[in-house]
Amino acid sequence: TDAPTDAPRRIDLAVIPGDGIGPEVTTEAVKVLLAAVGTDVEVALTEYELGAEHWLATGETLSDATLAALRTHDAILFGAVGAAPGDTLVPSGLIEREFLLKLRFSLDHYVNLRPTRLYAGVPSPLADPGVVDFVVVREGTEGPYTGNGGTLRGGTEHEVATEVSLNTAHGVERVVRDAFRRAAGRRGKLTLVHKHNVLVYAGHLWKRIVEAVAFEFPEVEHDYLHVDAAMIFLVTDPSRFDVIVTDNLFGDIVTDLAAAVSGGIGLAASANLNMDRSAPSMFEPVHGSAPDIAGRQIADPTAAILSAALLLRHLGLDGHAARIEQAVEADIASRTGTRTTTAVGDAIAAAVS
Amino acid sequence: TDAPTDAPRRIDLAVIPGDGIGPEVTTEAVKVLLAAVGTDVEVALTEYELGAEHWLATGETLSDATLAALRTHDAILFGAVGAAPGDTLVPSGLIEREFLLKLRFSLDHYVNLRPTRLYAGVPSPLADPGVVDFVVVREGTEGPYTGNGGTLRGGTEHEVATEVSLNTAHGVERVVRDAFRRAAGRRGKLTLVHKHNVLVYAGHLWKRIVEAVAFEFPEVEHDYLHVDAAMIFLVTDPSRFDVIVTDNLFGDIVTDLAAAVSGGIGLAASANLNMDRSAPSMFEPVHGSAPDIAGRQIADPTAAILSAALLLRHLGLDGHAARIEQAVEADIASRTGTRTTTAVGDAIAAAVS
Numbered sequence: 170t171d172a173p174t175d176a177p178r179r180i181d182l183a184v185i186p187g188d189g190i191g192p193e194v195t196t197e198a199v200k201v202l203l204a205a206v207g208t209d210v211e212v213a214l215t216e217y218e219l220g221a222e223h224w225l226a227t228g229e230t231l232s233d234a235t236l237a238a239l240r241t242h243d244a245i246l247f248g249a250v251g252a253a254p255g256d257t258l259v260p261s262g263l264i265e266r267e268f269l270l271k272l273r274f275s276l277d278h279y280v281n282l283r284p285t286r287l288y289a290g291v292p293s294p295l296a297d298p299g300v301v302d303f304v305v306v307r308e309g310t311e312g313p314y315t316g317n318g319g320t321l322r323g324g325t326e327h328e329v330a331t332e333v334s335l336n337t338a339h340g341v342e343r344v345v346r347d348a349f350r351r352a353a354g355r356r357g358k359l360t361l362v363h364k365h366n367v368l369v370y371a372g373h374l375w376k377r378i379v380e381a382v383a384f385e386f387p388e389v390e391h392d393y394l395h396v397d398a399a400m401i402f403l404v405t406d407p408s409r410f411d412v413i414v415t416d417n418l419f420g421d422i423v424t425d426l427a428a429a430v431s432g433g434i435g436l437a438a439s440a441n442l443n444m445d446r447s448a449p450s451m452f453e454p455v456h457g458s459a460p461d462i463a464g465r466q467i468a469d470p471t472a473a474i475l476s477a478a479l480l481l482r483h484l485g486l487d488g489h490a491a492r493i494e495q496a497v498e499a500d501i502a503s504r505t506g507t508r509t510t511t512a513v514g515d516a517i518a519a520a521v522s
Numbered sequence: 523t524d525a526p527t528d529a530p531r532r533i534d535l536a537v538i539p540g541d542g543i544g545p546e547v548t549t550e551a552v553k554v555l556l557a558a559v560g561t562d563v564e565v566a567l568t569e570y571e572l573g574a575e576h577w578l579a580t581g582e583t584l585s586d587a588t589l590a591a592l593r594t595h596d597a598i599l600f601g602a603v604g605a606a607p608g609d610t611l612v613p614s615g616l617i618e619r620e621f622l623l624k625l626r627f628s629l630d631h632y633v634n635l636r637p638t639r640l641y642a643g644v645p646s647p648l649a650d651p652g653v654v655d656f657v658v659v660r661e662g663t664e665g666p667y668t669g670n671g672g673t674l675r676g677g678t679e680h681e682v683a684t685e686v687s688l689n690t691a692h693g694v695e696r697v698v699r700d701a702f703r704r705a706a707g708r709r710g711k712l713t714l715v716h717k718h719n720v721l722v723y724a725g726h727l728w729k730r731i732v733e734a735v736a737f738e739f740p741e742v743e744h745d746y747l748h749v750d751a752a753m754i755f756l757v758t759d760p761s762r763f764d765v766i767v768t769d770n771l772f773g774d775i776v777t778d779l780a781a782a783v784s785g786g787i788g789l790a791a792s793a794n795l796n797m798d799r800s801a802p803s804m805f806e807p808v809h810g811s812a813p814d815i816a817g818r819q820i821a822d823p824t825a826a827i828l829s830a831a832l833l834l835r836h837l838g839l840d841g842h843a844a845r846i847e848q849a850v851e852a853d854i855a856s857r858t859g860t861r862t863t864t865a866v867g868d869a870i871a872a873a874v875s
């Protein structure tokens with residue numbers, strides 16, 4: 170067995186398939202995960218129905234009871250949530266905020282980890298991408314995502330709308346330290362992305378904390394890029410990056426561009442980590458529910474499968490995680506023509522069994 | 523002469539060369555502008571010393587007196603401001619905020635116009651860019667750029683930093699209407715870029731205003747992209763865009779990526795427009811002061827020269843503007859090897875004379 174002695178013998182997973190292509194890709198991720206752990210680890214699965222479909226049917230958002238139940242699991246595998254564009258009954262963004270963001274915030278997922286790798290055989294939109302292999306450590310619990318703000322005189326010509334970004338030393342320091350740790354375990358280079366020449370208050374907080382934490386990691390080189398300059402480097406020289414640490418909103422922007430550069434969001438995995446382990450972490454593909462292609466067996470389950478690998482690694486099952494990643498890498502390298510969602514999952518599951 | 527009868531016979535320009543490569547590129551922009559208008563238009567030039575160098579020498583930021591003087595001109599040609607990284611005496615971002623942003627806000631430059639074109643002969647970092655020809659209409663006077671926010675318990679482990687984005691119906695509507703007008707004069711397609719599923723208050727204000735103004739422009743098709751999805755399209759299908767309208771911060775991010783995709787910020791021009799003409803508009807290359815290459819005659823003055831063309835167009839000298847743009851296009855198409863900053867300016871000036 171790959172499992173070191175302190176690796177778990179039993180894991181208790183919550184699965185949230187969600188909407189659109191969520192169920193299809195999650196089915197394949199679970200299949201591969203089970204195949205990879207085989208008899209080394211006993212896996213208990215509990216499925217939770219959450220998302221737009223469920224909300225439309227029941228009017229329920231994420232209840233305290235469901236949150237409490239989710240907290241009892243070792244980890245959460247998440248598909249995607251989001252209404253179909255035709256679902257005019259669903260207020261825009263409600264599902265994302267009431268389910269996805271509420272989970273990230275309630276379970277204190279302060280490290281939103283998004284590895285970016287251009288696999289051999291994957292076409293990049295860049296003419297000369299070079300070696301693309303970095304991770305984005307996106308803050309997950311504060312910044313412009315806190316929902317603070319409001320509207321005055323809404324709907325009139327005198328309307329004022331505010332958005333308040335909240336940033337705390339506590340919140341920034343823990344994610345910056347996590348990013349330095351990861352950089353120390355990789356190529357030893359950390360880049361802070363922000364916009365401190367304009368967002369002075371938040372920007373200087375981030376800069377000061379990076380400077381302070383850097384003393385604990387003398388082996389890690391660090392630099393700084395304004396978010397606009399980061400855009401340029403992501404398309405002209407993505408191999409300059411090793412670890413990027415940034416806030417919640419810049420992280421959202423940077424990671425979609427990073428995913429595009431490395432072959433698309435069909436391959437982009439993510440982990441919403443509570444590194445204190447005071448609540449379960451959650452693993453999800455970066456892509457959304459893509460209602461337009463749902464149920465047609467054409468969604469690529471690779472991002473969901475790679476997210477399952479991140480889940481196993483977070484639980485200490487590094488060997489099993491690596492096996493999935495290697496199988497995905499081999500599968501990608503040998504892709505020809507199109508396969509169904511199930512066929513991709515079957516092939517990778519067979520390779521890790 | 524190209525000048526229609528209502529075109530000005532005399533223009534009174536303020537020139538702010540600024541720091542770093544600002545003076546070099548501005549010299550070439552002025553040279554080309556003068557060559558293009560020839561004897562059709564009399565040009566008065568007044569130079570203003572502003573920027574990091576000036577601040578270090580005098581301690582002066584942009585005074586009310588200077589602002590009042592600048593207001594008397596027909597337009598402002600701006601190079602670049604920003605301290606050299608070695609100038610540790612200059613607080614980070616101070617120069618950008620106290621000069622550049624203060625000018626944009628004081629002179630009510632609510633349309634920050636950034637045309638994006640991939641010229642023939644320019645290598646794009648994209649493998650298959652297609653036809654790239656769109657304009658970004660970036661809001662210039664509000665959003666997260668207003669400097670609102672603050673720091674509580676600064677420097678302690680309990681620090682809280684806020685950034686407040688301010689958005690008004692007045693501010694959004696005027697820029698959205700301007701964007702629709704431009705779309706109507708182009709290929710008739712407008713894309714709003716925002717993040718309304720997370721930034722609900724500001725996002726819905728933008729969405730509602732776009733929907734409302736759209737009724738005035740039935741010939742313009744409009745759609746919406748979240749900023750993260752816009753990142754993906756900018757590298758996978760930039761030809762889908764005609765006019766992008768977005769807020770100040772998203773506009774900053776989108777335009778640097780757009781510039782990178784179309785060959786780099788060395789070619790990216792911009793106009794900070796006060797469309798009510800209650801104050802002079804300002805024309806500047808998107809690039810910064812690039813202190814590392816200053817004074818070495820290696821900066822590309824093309825972005826500054828194209829900004830001068832935008833200036834002439836804004837003043838009603840369309841024919842003269844077009845002549846510069848055509849000369850730049852021809853110059854770019856025939857580029858081989860490297861030339862000095864002056865040589866590029868000389869070549870384009872000769873072509874428009």
Ligand SMILES: CC(C)[C@H](C(=O)O)[C@@H](O)C(=O)O
Pocket residue numbers: 265266269270421455457719720750
């Ligand atoms: C759906 C949306 C709320 C979410 C985000 O903005 O974080 C998504 O874009 C992501 O990156 O996971």
Ligand SMILES: CC(C)[C@H](C(=O)O)[C@@H](O)C(=O)O
Pocket residue numbers: 366367397618619622623774808810
């Ligand atoms: C220098 C900086 C304040 C400025 C901005 O953020 O607007 C620059 O990046 C730009 O795009 O003109």
